[in-house]
Amino acid sequence: MFEHGASGAGGHAGELDPAVERQRVLLGVRLFILSEVMLFGSFFAAYFVLRAEAPAWPPVAGLARPELPLVGFNTLLLISSSFTMQWAVTRIGRGDVARFRRGLLATLVLGAVFLGIQAWEFAHNGFGIADGVFGSTFYALTGFHGAHVLGGLLLMAVVANRARLGLVSREHHTAVEGVSLYWHFVDVVWVTLFLTVYVL
Amino acid sequence: MESNVSPRRHLGIAIAIWAVLSVVGIVAVAGMQALPIVASKEARVVNGAFVVLTVVSVPVLMFVVVAIAYSAIRFRAGGDDVEGPAIHGHGALEVGWVVVTLAMVLGLAAFGTIGLLEIRGDQRADLEVRASATQWAWAFDYPDLGVRSKELILPVGERIHVTIVSDDVVHSFSVPAFGIKQDAVPGRVTQLYVTPTATGTYGVQCAELCGLGHTKMVTGVTVMETAEFETWVTQQRQQP
Amino acid sequence: MERWRRPGLARAVLGGVVGFAVGVLLLLGAGQLGAELKPGHLLALGYIGLVLGWLAGLGAFRFWLAWALGRPADRADEAAAHGRAGDWTRYFRFTTDHKVIGLQYLVTFIALFLLAGSLAMVMRLELAQPGQLFDRDTYNTIMSTHGTLMIFVALNAIVGGLGNYFVPLMIGARDMAFPRVNALSYWLVPPALLLILANPLLGGYDTGWTGYPPLSEQANLGEEAFLLAFITLGVSSIISAVNFLVTVSRLRTAGMSPMRLPIFVWSLAVTTAIVLIATSVVASALTMVLFDRLLGTAFFRPSQGGDPILYQHLFWFYSHPAVYVMAVPAFGAILEVVPVFARKPLFAYRLAVLSFLGIGLLSFMVWAHHMFVSGMAEFFHIPIMITTELISVPTGIVFFSAIGTIWLGRIRFATPMLWVFGFLWSFLIGGITGVYLADVPTDLALTDTYFVVAHFHYTIVGGMIFGLFAGIYYWFPKFTGRLMDERLGRLHFWWFTLAFNAAFLPMFWLGIQGMRRRVADYPAELGAVNLWVSIAAFMIGLSMLVFLYNAIRSWARGPVAAANPWRARTLEWQVSSPPPVENFEHPPVVESGPYEYGAPVSAPAIQPSPATGH
Numbered sequence A: 001m002f003e004h005g006a007s008g009a010g011g012h013a014g015e016l017d018p019a020v021e022r023q024r025v026l027l028g029v030r031l032f033i034l035s036e037v038m039l040f041g042s043f044f045a046a047y048f049v050l051r052a053e054a055p056a057w058p059p060v061a062g063l064a065r066p067e068l069p070l071v072g073f074n075t076l077l078l079i080s081s082s083f084t085m086q087w088a089v090t091r092i093g094r095g096d097v098a099r100f101r102r103g104l105l106a107t108l109v110l111g112a113v114f115l116g117i118q119a120w121e122f123a124h125n126g127f128g129i130a131d132g133v134f135g136s137t138f139y140a141l142t143g144f145h146g147a148h149v150l151g152g153l154l155l156m157a158v159v160a161n162r163a164r165l166g167l168v169s170r171e172h173h174t175a176v177e178g179v180s181l182y183w184h185f186v187d188v189v190w191v192t193l194f195l196t197v198y199v200l
Numbered sequence B: 001m002e003s004n005v006s007p008r009r010h011l012g013i014a015i016a017i018w019a020v021l022s023v024v025g026i027v028a029v030a031g032m033q034a035l036p037i038v039a040s041k042e043a044r045v046v047n048g049a050f051v052v053l054t055v056v057s058v059p060v061l062m063f064v065v066v067a068i069a070y071s072a073i074r075f076r077a078g079g080d081d082v083e084g085p086a087i088h089g090h091g092a093l094e095v096g097w098v099v100v101t102l103a104m105v106l107g108l109a110a111f112g113t114i115g116l117l118e119i120r121g122d123q124r125a126d127l128e129v130r131a132s133a134t135q136w137a138w139a140f141d142y143p144d145l146g147v148r149s150k151e152l153i154l155p156v157g158e159r160i161h162v163t164i165v166s167d168d169v170v171h172s173f174s175v176p177a178f179g180i181k182q183d184a185v186p187g188r189v190t191q192l193y194v195t196p197t198a199t200g201t202y203g204v205q206c207a208e209l210c211g212l213g214h215t216k217m218v219t220g221v222t223v224m225e226t227a228e229f230e231t232w233v234t235q236q237r238q239q240p
Numbered sequence C: 001m002e003r004w005r006r007p008g009l010a011r012a013v014l015g016g017v018v019g020f021a022v023g024v025l026l027l028l029g030a031g032q033l034g035a036e037l038k039p040g041h042l043l044a045l046g047y048i049g050l051v052l053g054w055l056a057g058l059g060a061f062r063f064w065l066a067w068a069l070g071r072p073a074d075r076a077d078e079a080a081a082h083g084r085a086g087d088w089t090r091y092f093r094f095t096t097d098h099k100v101i102g103l104q105y106l107v108t109f110i111a112l113f114l115l116a117g118s119l120a121m122v123m124r125l126e127l128a129q130p131g132q133l134f135d136r137d138t139y140n141t142i143m144s145t146h147g148t149l150m151i152f153v154a155l156n157a158i159v160g161g162l163g164n165y166f167v168p169l170m171i172g173a174r175d176m177a178f179p180r181v182n183a184l185s186y187w188l189v190p191p192a193l194l195l196i197l198a199n200p201l202l203g204g205y206d207t208g209w210t211g212y213p214p215l216s217e218q219a220n221l222g223e224e225a226f227l228l229a230f231i232t233l234g235v236s237s238i239i240s241a242v243n244f245l246v247t248v249s250r251l252r253t254a255g256m257s258p259m260r261l262p263i264f265v266w267s268l269a270v271t272t273a274i275v276l277i278a279t280s281v282v283a284s285a286l287t288m289v290l291f292d293r294l295l296g297t298a299f300f301r302p303s304q305g306g307d308p309i310l311y312q313h314l315f316w317f318y319s320h321p322a323v324y325v326m327a328v329p330a331f332g333a334i335l336e337v338v339p340v341f342a343r344k345p346l347f348a349y350r351l352a353v354l355s356f357l358g359i360g361l362l363s364f365m366v367w368a369h370h371m372f373v374s375g376m377a378e379f380f381h382i383p384i385m386i387t388t389e390l391i392s393v394p395t396g397i398v399f400f401s402a403i404g405t406i407w408l409g410r411i412r413f414a415t416p417m418l419w420v421f422g423f424l425w426s427f428l429i430g431g432i433t434g435v436y437l438a439d440v441p442t443d444l445a446l447t448d449t450y451f452v453v454a455h456f457h458y459t460i461v462g463g464m465i466f467g468l469f470a471g472i473y474y475w476f477p478k479f480t481g482r483l484m485d486e487r488l489g490r491l492h493f494w495w496f497t498l499a500f501n502a503a504f505l506p507m508f509w510l511g512i513q514g515m516r517r518r519v520a521d522y523p524a525e526l527g528a529v530n531l532w533v534s535i536a537a538f539m540i541g542l543s544m545l546v547f548l549y550n551a552i553r554s555w556a557r558g559p560v561a562a563a564n565p566w567r568a569r570t571l572e573w574q575v576s577s578p579p580p581v582e583n584f585e586h587p588p589v590v591e592s593g594p595y596e597y598g599a600p601v602s603a604p605a606i607q608p609s610p611a612t613g614h
Helices: A020-052 A068-091 A097-124 A132-164 A172-200 B007-030 B041-074 B091-120 B225-238 C009-032 C040-056 C062-068 C077-081 C089-091 C097-129 C136-170 C179-187 C189-197 C222-250 C265-295 C308-342 C349-365 C379-392 C391-405 C415-438 C440-446 C450-480 C484-514 C524-557
Strands: B128-135 B139-144 B147-149 B152-155 B160-166 B169-177 B179-185 B190-196 B202-205 B218-224
Touching: A020 A132, A020 A172, A020 B007, A020 C265, A020 C308, A068 A097, A068 A172, A068 C222, A097 A132, A097 A172, A132 A172, A132 C265, A172 B190, A172 B202, B007 B041, B007 C089, B041 B091, B041 B190, B041 C391, B041 C415, B091 C379, B091 C391, B091 C415, B091 C440, B128 B152, B128 B169, B128 B179, B147 B225, B147 C097, B152 C484, B160 B169, B160 B179, B179 B190, B179 C440, B218 B225, C009 C040, C040 C179, C040 C189, C040 C222, C040 C450, C062 C077, C077 C097, C077 C179, C097 C136, C097 C179, C097 C189, C097 C450, C097 C524, C136 C179, C136 C222, C136 C265, C136 C308, C136 C450, C179 C189, C179 C222, C189 C222, C222 C265, C265 C308, C265 C349, C308 C349, C308 C391, C308 C415, C308 C450, C349 C379, C379 C391, C379 C415, C379 C440, C391 C415, C415 C440, C415 C450, C415 C484, C440 C484, C450 C524, C484 C524
Parallel strands: B128 B160, B152 B218
Antiparallel strands: B128 B139, B139 B147, B160 B190, B169 B179, B169 B202, B202 B218
16 A cells, blocks of 8 residues: 655646556545445444344335345346446456447446336335335435435446547546446445345 | 763652652542442442542553653753754563553453442342433332332332333433433333432432433432331322 | 636635525425425525535536546646645635645634634533523533534644645645645535534524434424534545545655654544544434434434434444544644654654554444443443553553653753643543543443543543644744744643643532533532633633734744754755745655654755755
């Protein structure tokens, strides 16, 4: 972790060696993700505690957990989107901008479909955020996760636009790597969420 | 400033001062009663813990005070530009410091554990009392005796199991004379055990900020001889 | 008209107002469609709009927006954003120079400290005598606001102020790793402060800074102000922490190995690591309260399965490490000052670094000592008592290192060194009394009494404030280019220290007598001591006037300071006072550690073209 990098020098104009800049940005992204892990961790902790203290789960008759097949399918979509994202990253690493853009687009579409299906699921699962601790923990977790997915899609759209303008290349694609780190994190959170909130 | 005094001598003098002050301090605090009133078995444990912690604190306090006072007086710069010796550390001292402080805190933790287990005791109880907290008053009932009361009345010498509930916000049942305290949490039942050892009337106060009436959420507990207590119970039962 | 087109404060205020209106109107629109609206909803969404509008008006987003839209970077604008030397307006703009940001933080939080201190004096007016002066609502709101503001000060003054200013300089860097993120973290602060300071107008809040539900779910609209302000500052802290950590790990100049880092830099690395990990947890807890209030969730509503103790766990999981966020930078500042004025190397530097790491790690394992009487699971008590006692070992090493440095040294009692000695006494009292609270039996008697109030004032004021003043008096010549008046400095120190001890030492006794916290009244027999405490508290307030007068007058007209008036060896002293805008003309090369006093070594850094001092 400790490296003897130059102190932001590189001339008076403040131009930085792209390799050095890339390392700094990616470290920043990883650290930010660490704090987001704690954010989700807190909501998971709340879920585990409140569920453990409840006499049954769901605690109130009339509430039911959403059907697994649809959510399972949705989970597969999101997992696939991590693969397409990683594929896109390796493509741009080889300088293949065209395939990179395709991979990115595929990821974006998969992510958007995921959100769409989730919205449908929310509209039809028969309970709301105000339905006791069941609703609270469910929607807080999936809601924050969904917000992170949306944020990821926006970032992808920005990167896609920059790629369209020819600004993403083998030498300059730090943002792509940063977004992919973020996207994999979002995926891991979802898998955890799926397993603990939907399945267990 | 004092170039003819060896480091060893400085150390010796400082240690001597420290030892004298520590002994004087320990003697001064060893017999003290920390809590203003000690009216229960638990308060005795608390008071005892207090004294022990204070006795242990004396040499610690004196160590730092003597070290900095001695340094401030004897190691003052002498108006010249001379720098101090280039000492970066001392391996044995560093290890020794960590070992000694570690031993001290583990000792304190062991001591605290013993005290805590003593206060908790076992699940046995001679009398059941339920303390109900609400914004902003206390109410007490004795489920086995069929009695309710706004004031807490207890028999001396008996082990009381107090269960504590709240119907609105977090309060805290605190009796300083008994050395006990436990929060009242809505949605759960908390508890404590207390054995009063001295008759008299003591303050009961809410010790968790519970809103605008927190300051006024106080009442009293009266500890009576067993016979008196039974009379009181009978009287309470006769009331509608 | 020109000023509304340029990014700046005027446009930021306009943006804030517009943003607030947009937020509120959007919600009112939703209300027309059938949603049930509470004032808290309007405040929350209005506030979010306000923050976004404020930042947009400042031009905070313009670089990232340009990047996102694929526009070429405006180099001239970026250079201008860094600010020119001598341009005082750069302190009122979105300026990316870490030195500007450091002073923005420092001045803002010192002003906040004085304001919060004034609230304390109002509280002491109430507590000077038995009986009630103010109505209960007023007292509780004043008490809650005092605590909240002081917590904000303690979390930000050293890290944001002295940290931002000096970390890049001390490691030989031009700026922080992400200067624009740095500016963003500062400019999130004013809207948060506006909100918390406006809380009395919104009905106040009576829950203290700890905001325990269910009380915080009953409280007035002022509670939303508290929650939203705290969350905003949390976001600001997290992005600032990312910046510090990347800076310290990646921007060190050649030769600045980890074991040659100034101890202040180490203290901030550990501190910001704690911030990074812990802050999201309290943000979640506060968000859950907000959701319970505004969205009908049941996280802490027992009737619907919620658990108030869950809040306490989440809250204290952050808030205990948070007190180390307050104390560790102060430890760093103190240990930074000691070698300079004892003219002796920092004793046991490696052990001190290890102790900071130990504190950082252990700080996450002790939170439940705030909850011994909360009704939490009993099995927790003993392990937490053990870990809490254990944390005194690394904390004690700070004393070991400081005392080892002054012992056999050549001490010069300039004002910064006075504050060091004051710290050593005050934090000692704070630390020792902490043991009474760590020990569960004594904690049962002392928790939620004035003993706790005295303990945390001795640790936070005795630690953080004494460390802050040591740092300010030490580094004032560097960031202003002027010297502070020594006599006034000594007067401030003695007046503050004596008044502080006079006010807070008796509080231990009051706590042992059973006087509870957060009460506006108390039994009559405690009246005399409370009166004394109140008078002493007013004296603390007055002592701050000495500091203000000295600081302002010295900044304006004090004697010009040389580059290195204290003859210190860290890198910030090897450039002019104040430093040039780019810090170093060429990156310095470090050849030795920062505390090589008493031995014939070369200067700590070689600069190919030495920067000129005044």
